Amino acid sequence: MDDKTSKDGYVIELRNVSRQFGTQQVLRDVSFGVRRGETLVVIGESGCGKSVTMKLIMNLLQPTQGDVLWNDRSISDRSPRELHRDRLRIGYLFQGAALFDSLSVYENVAFGLTQNTKLKKAEIDQIVVERLREVGLSETISQKKPAQLSGGMKKRVGLARALAMTPEVMLYDEPTTGLDPVMTDVINELILQTRASRPVTSIVVTHDMSTVKKVADRIIMLYPLARLNSGEEQIVFEGTADEAFACSSPRVHQFVYGEAGDRIREMAEAA
Ligand SMILES: Nc1ncnc2c1ncn2[C@@H]1O[C@H](COP(=O)(O)OP(=O)(O)OP(=O)(O)O)[C@@H](O)[C@H]1O
Numbered sequence: 001m002d003d004k005t006s007k008d009g010y011v012i013e014l015r016n017v018s019r020q021f022g023t024q025q026v027l028r029d030v031s032f033g034v035r036r037g038e039t040l041v042v043i044g045e046s047g048c049g050k051s052v053t054m055k056l057i058m059n060l061l062q063p064t065q066g067d068v069l070w071n072d073r074s075i076s077d078r079s080p081r082e083l084h085r086d087r088l089r090i091g092y093l094f095q096g097a098a099l100f101d102s103l104s105v106y107e108n109v110a111f112g113l114t115q116n117t118k119l120k121k122a123e124i125d126q127i128v129v130e131r132l133r134e135v136g137l138s139e140t141i142s143q144k145k146p147a148q149l150s151g152g153m154k155k156r157v158g159l160a161r162a163l164a165m166t167p168e169v170m171l172y173d174e175p176t177t178g179l180d181p182v183m184t185d186v187i188n189e190l191i192l193q194t195r196a197s198r199p200v201t202s203i204v205v206t207h208d209m210s211t212v213k214k215v216a217d218r219i220i221m222l223y224p225l226a227r228l229n230s231g232e233e234q235i236v237f238e239g240t241a242d243e244a245f246a247c248s249s250p251r252v253h254q255f256v257y258g259e260a261g262d263r264i265r266e267m268a269e270a271a
Pocket of ligand 1: 026046051052
């Protein structure tokens with residue numbers, strides 16, 4: 001991304017963003033910013049628009065209204081060349097790790113470097129080994145294919161691949177889904193370690209309260225539009241993890257403590 005930091009210090013910002021798919025509105029007038037070096041965690045129940053938010057930030061989707069800004073400049077103001085260049089500074093780790101199945105671990109981690117840089121093979125080799133080591137993997141797995149790896153290993157290879165590109169921003173979309181509690185904590189630790197070892201700005205989408213407690217500097221909670229009244233803000237909470245757990249709002253309390261509340265009755269009425 002360009003070097004300019006927003007006057008607000010936001011590396012990533014959504015300004016009055018709405019997104020609709022056909023007649024279904026998923027996001028309505030959502031605004032938030034993430035400061036340099038901060039880890040923002042986005043929580044909220046299934047279907048509230050967390051992944052759509054991540055895709056908007058990555059420019060995989062565009063807002064129906066409003067603006068997504070990288071370093072204080074709207075994505076929509078960038079030329080295709082600038083978009084490509086700046087997009088490479090955003091690393092991501094998505095739910096299924098999204099590795100290329102036909103490529104080896106080495107080729108997966110090296111992919112961004114071989115496609116987008118003029119680095120020599122020896123330099124790429126060194127980066128791949130270092131990044132694998134950073135996520136606790138030995139180079140002995142570098143010739144394996146993703147199908148030969150456990151879920152936790154795949155996620156770590158996905159993280160090594162993102163880190164190989166020296167990202168300015170890291171996006172994690174449900175990074176611990178499907179992992180056992182120990183591997184969940186390994187990923188949580190790696191998110192912390194990634195931030196501690198480089199000046200990275202992070203956004204983490206999760207349902208996992210252990211991740212929230214461990215990595216969040218700040219939390220926002222999105223609420224499904226279908227369950228909100230017309231004038232209500234879609235971001236129903238913003239604050240720290242401690243504040244989320246102490247929050248008296250039933251919507252926030254119910255989510256962070258994993259309580260069904262009236263949900264079963266409501267689902268029965270909707271059916
Ligand atoms: N490309 C698309 N086309 C049409 N509808 C979409 C598209 N992407 C997302 N949606 C809809 O937007 C809504 C929000 O989806 P999203 O994946 O952002 O939810 P989420 O909060 O990430 O949920 P989960 O926690 O279950 O992953 C859903 O109703 C989904 O069906």
